[in-house]
Amino acid sequence: MKTKSRVYQAPLATFIISALGVIVLSLVVRGNLVVRQTDQNIQNQFQYQVEILTENAGTYISDVIHVSFTPLTKSTTKAGFGQINHWYRVTLENQTDAVGHLRLIMDNPIFDNLTLYYFDPRFDDVQVSYFGDTRDNISPEHRILPNIAFDLVPGQAASFYLHLQTDGSPILSLSLMSETGFEQYSRMLHIIWGAFIGIALILGAYNTVLFVGLRDSVYLIYVGYLMAVLLTMGVIHGYGYYLFSESLQLWFSKQIVPLQSLVALSALMLGKLFLKISPSCGGTYRLANAVATILCLFFLIALFIPESLAAPIFIILQLVTYVSAFLMIRYRFKSRIRWTRYYLFSWIPFFIGAGLGMGLFAGLVEYSFLTRHTFIFSVLFELTFISMALADRMSETERNRFFLATHDIKTNLANEFYIEQKIEQLRQRQQTSMTALIAIRVTNYDRIVPYLTEPDRRLLLKQLTVQFALQIDQYAKLIPLDELTRTHVSVVNDNTFFYLATVASEAVFETLMNQLSNKDNYNPLQSVIPFRVQCTFSARLLDELTFDSQTLLNSVKEGINNALEHGLPMQIYSEEKETQNARGIKLAQALETAIQHNQLQLYYQPQLCLFDNRACCSEVLLRWTHEDLGFIPPMEFIDIAEKTGLIRQLTLWVIEQTFREHGELATISALPMCTSINISAIDLSRPGFANDVILLAQKHQVASQHFTLEVTETSHQQDQGVFTQNLIALKKDGFHLAIDDFGTGYSSLTYVSDLPFDELKIDRSFVKDMVSSQRQQQIVQATIDMATQLGLTVTAEGIEDKETLEALRKANCHKIQGYFYEKPMPYTHYQTWLKTKRLTLTP
Numbered sequence: 001m002k003t004k005s006r007v008y009q010a011p012l013a014t015f016i017i018s019a020l021g022v023i024v025l026s027l028v029v030r031g032n033l034v035v036r037q038t039d040q041n042i043q044n045q046f047q048y049q050v051e052i053l054t055e056n057a058g059t060y061i062s063d064v065i066h067v068s069f070t071p072l073t074k075s076t077t078k079a080g081f082g083q084i085n086h087w088y089r090v091t092l093e094n095q096t097d098a099v100g101h102l103r104l105i106m107d108n109p110i111f112d113n114l115t116l117y118y119f120d121p122r123f124d125d126v127q128v129s130y131f132g133d134t135r136d137n138i139s140p141e142h143r144i145l146p147n148i149a150f151d152l153v154p155g156q157a158a159s160f161y162l163h164l165q166t167d168g169s170p171i172l173s174l175s176l177m178s179e180t181g182f183e184q185y186s187r188m189l190h191i192i193w194g195a196f197i198g199i200a201l202i203l204g205a206y207n208t209v210l211f212v213g214l215r216d217s218v219y220l221i222y223v224g225y226l227m228a229v230l231l232t233m234g235v236i237h238g239y240g241y242y243l244f245s246e247s248l249q250l251w252f253s254k255q256i257v258p259l260q261s262l263v264a265l266s267a268l269m270l271g272k273l274f275l276k277i278s279p280s281c282g283g284t285y286r287l288a289n290a291v292a293t294i295l296c297l298f299f300l301i302a303l304f305i306p307e308s309l310a311a312p313i314f315i316i317l318q319l320v321t322y323v324s325a326f327l328m329i330r331y332r333f334k335s336r337i338r339w340t341r342y343y344l345f346s347w348i349p350f351f352i353g354a355g356l357g358m359g360l361f362a363g364l365v366e367y368s369f370l371t372r373h374t375f376i377f378s379v380l381f382e383l384t385f386i387s388m389a390l391a392d393r394m395s396e397t398e399r400n401r402f403f404l405a406t407h408d409i410k411t412n413l414a415n416e417f418y419i420e421q422k423i424e425q426l427r428q429r430q431q432t433s434m435t436a437l438i439a440i441r442v443t444n445y446d447r448i449v450p451y452l453t454e455p456d457r458r459l460l461l462k463q464l465t466v467q468f469a470l471q472i473d474q475y476a477k478l479i480p481l482d483e484l485t486r487t488h489v490s491v492v493n494d495n496t497f498f499y500l501a502t503v504a505s506e507a508v509f510e511t512l513m514n515q516l517s518n519k520d521n522y523n524p525l526q527s528v529i530p531f532r533v534q535c536t537f538s539a540r541l542l543d544e545l546t547f548d549s550q551t552l553l554n555s556v557k558e559g560i561n562n563a564l565e566h567g568l569p570m571q572i573y574s575e576e577k578e579t580q581n582a583r584g585i586k587l588a589q590a591l592e593t594a595i596q597h598n599q600l601q602l603y604y605q606p607q608l609c610l611f612d613n614r615a616c617c618s619e620v621l622l623r624w625t626h627e628d629l630g631f632i633p634p635m636e637f638i639d640i641a642e643k644t645g646l647i648r649q650l651t652l653w654v655i656e657q658t659f660r661e662h663g664e665l666a667t668i669s670a671l672p673m674c675t676s677i678n679i680s681a682i683d684l685s686r687p688g689f690a691n692d693v694i695l696l697a698q699k700h701q702v703a704s705q706h707f708t709l710e711v712t713e714t715s716h717q718q719d720q721g722v723f724t725q726n727l728i729a730l731k732k733d734g735f736h737l738a739i740d741d742f743g744t745g746y747s748s749l750t751y752v753s754d755l756p757f758d759e760l761k762i763d764r765s766f767v768k769d770m771v772s773s774q775r776q777q778q779i780v781q782a783t784i785d786m787a788t789q790l791g792l793t794v795t796a797e798g799i800e801d802k803e804t805l806e807a808l809r810k811a812n813c814h815k816i817q818g819y820f821y822e823k824p825m826p827y828t829h830y831q832t833w834l835k836t837k838r839l840t841l842t843p
Contacts (some may be wrong), residue, residue, distance in 0.1 A: 085164070090160040094154050103148070103178070104160060104176055106172060114172070115129075116148060116162050117162075118148065119158070133254065143246075144241050197243075203223075207390075225263070225270050228262045229379055237373075257310040260314060264295055276332075288324050346386045349379075353381075406418060408492075410494060411491055419437075419549070423500070423542070434509075434541065435479070435500060436512075438498070438537070440516070441537075442496075443564060444532070444534045452531075456528070460523075460525060461494065465491070467522070467524045474515075509539070514570070517569040520534075536568075538558075538560040539570075539572055587626070591644075599624070600622060602661065610808065610815065615673075617674040620658050621634065623824075652692060654678075655693055659697060668835055675706065675708070676708040677708070679710065684711065684727060690730045693730060694729070704733050711737065739751050739759070741763040752787075759795060762795070762796045770807055771803045794814050794815070796818075799818030799821060
């Protein structure tokens with residue numbers, strides 16, 4: 001899966017970083033050995049001594065080399081910060097027989113001003129060299145690694161006087177190396193710095209990609225932390241001169257404390273996001289926010305105050321940052337989050353490196369090559385552990401995302417993914433013989449949920465899944481959908497459950513389904529939740545499985561819908577049902593094409609006015625002949641249109657076609673003919689429907705009063721407000737309105753009393769037996785009387801014999817329609833009928 005492949009990218013990056021870290025560590029150790037070996041060789045060949053001079057040194061040196069100095073303000077060698085003004089003297093003598101090609105190294109790339117005086121008594125000559133951030137015209141190499149090269153012949157002695165003036169670190173490490181040793185030392189430093197920069201940039205690029213892909217802010221903060229560390233180390237070690245312009249690097253050198261506070265701030269924010277410290281964490285969250293705010297303010301303040309004042313404050317803030325980080329780690333340890341331990345380990349080298357770095361910076365730790373690069377080494381260890389922590393965190397995040405994608409959020413039960421995956425596995429392994437797919441829907445779920453608390457709702461769903469699993473297990477063997485969690489059920493839309501089970505035979509399968517569906521109340525918590533829980537069931541056997549998993553799931557879902565539509569508790573899949581479904585899918589696809597290409601046809605069935613025996617109106621009836629399937633019953637394709645959302649297009653096509661043909665019919669008939677058009681309550685429940693009809697009438701220049709819109713009462717309107725507004729708008733424009741199939745729908749009396757109808761059509765089911773049934777006669781008579789008293793015209797449908805017609809005439813019915821008078825006819829036949837038929841029906 002893609003999810004898993006992405007998870008394992010992070011450990012690979014961690015491995016690479018660890019390998020590079022080991023390389024850098026070996027370089028640091030190697031560099032330390034080079035320095036120690038070089039120092040030992042120098043000790044054996046040259047006798048040299050380094051002294052920190054007393055307060056009188058300035059006057060003495062001034063007399064010897066005839067230069068003036070700023071009076072000493074401090075001669076102490078105690079550690080600490082402040083205005084440093086130290087003098088150093090280096091004396092040495094070549095005790096070998098060869099010329100010594102030497103380098104004196106002053107290792108502190110962030111001091112402000114260092115003046116070096118090289119005094120050779122043989123020539124009474126003084127060479128003066130300047131170093132430091134405040135000096136101009138110094139090469140980057142000498143800013144990064146301040147040094148002076150000189151030669152010393154056998155037996156020669158030499159003296160160096162160094163005057164250090166700086167505001168910050170009091171340390172000045174002086175090392176004497178041969179030219180060869182210096183080259184090795186310099187090469188080693190550059191390799192270490194290059195490796196460190198490369199690791200930081202690789203990590204930065206990698207985590208930027210992760211941020212873009214995952215949109216997790218922790219990776220962006222980590223990149224910020226990396227850049228802050230890279231910048232700070234560039235100042236401390238001097239390699240920043242290779243990365244930035246000289247003026248910018250000099251400015252950074254003066255902001256070493258603000259840069260270190262930026263590192264602390266980004267480390268704290270990284271920890272906060274990484275450990276997911278949120279407001280729900282209480283005091284830990286508030287402390288982290290407070291420390292972060294203080295660090296932000298200190299960063300801004302430190303930009304404008306002396307380094308000697310800012311450094312001691314930062315040491316205190318750094319300790320507070322450590323405490324806050326420890327409390328965040330401690331809080332997460334309580335949650336037993338696995339990746340927290342890596343984050344804890346990452347702080348250990350950071351503590352050590354930062355502590356030694358600050359100690360070295362303050363003069364509290366003895367200088368050596370190893371201590372000089374401890375912070376680089378500790379940062380590499382820290383980055384390795386953080387990368388491991390981020391990898392573990394990413395793995396857990398991906399696992400959580402996978403869980404959310406494959407489980408119902410509200411119940412934590414498996415969703416449709418698991419059932420689809422298992423079906424595909426069974427198909428690939430050809431293990432589908434006598435395997436049953438069972439679907440169960442809580443049909444009154446939406447009605448009872450508003451009365452349940454969230455815990456009760458979850459408990460109900462959980463217990464229902466357990467109850468059904470136990471019942472299925474009595475007749476079949478449940479198939480786990482997930483081998484790891486032993487999940488047996490998938491939940492879709494909260495109210496539908498899917499199970500897979502192996503049955504012994506088709507007879508057992510039918511028995512299982514009958515037993516499952518024979519209850520009236522499926523509530524397993526009746527004493528706690530006093531509601532009746534109703535369920536509908538559907539199932540099928542996964543025979544040869546020629547269909548994909550989604551098709552199979554859709555088939556049992558459709559089975560539930562069919563069972564609900566026909567008032568059945570359960571439906572088992574059959575080939576006949578599958579054929580019907582396939583036919584429905586084919587017709588749904590073809591119907592849209594038929595609408596767009598005018599492949600439908602209107603038939604006209606005339607209506608007879610019983611008061612004067614005149615053909616006073618006709619009803620348009622929609623017909624469709626499919627090129628392969630032949631004649632399609634209107635009830636079938638209209639039902640498909642309503643289910644697929646094509647009913648709007650279909651209704652508007654019928655209306656426009658009727659308006660178009662009406663103009664031609666008006667030229668044939670001498671009498672004004674009224675045409676009735678069937679519309680669905682679904683159409684009337686759509687905003688803007690009335691406006692669409694009115695615009696079509698205007699387009700074809702037909703009079704609205706010549707049309708009656710028959711509302712099919714069997715379709716319950718979806719939006720009563722919109723339904724009523726559309727009716728009123730159509731009535732106001734002049735259309736006549738009729739209730740079709742009166743007596744068979746949802747709210748006949750409500751329609752008659754509350755809505756502006758003009759006509760009522762009695763359904764054929766009441767008319768066909770009225771001659772032989774006195775009860776039916778009474779129902780029809782009562783309907784006609786009621787409608788007449790309300791001022792409605794009454795039309796009776798389904799008249800198939802003369803006796804029924806006469807009975808309706810006697811009952812004072814206004815109009816009749818049926819095969820006894822005329823059958824529905826195509827448009828061309830209707831045109832002929834209008835020309836030749838002239839009131840021929842005799843009483």
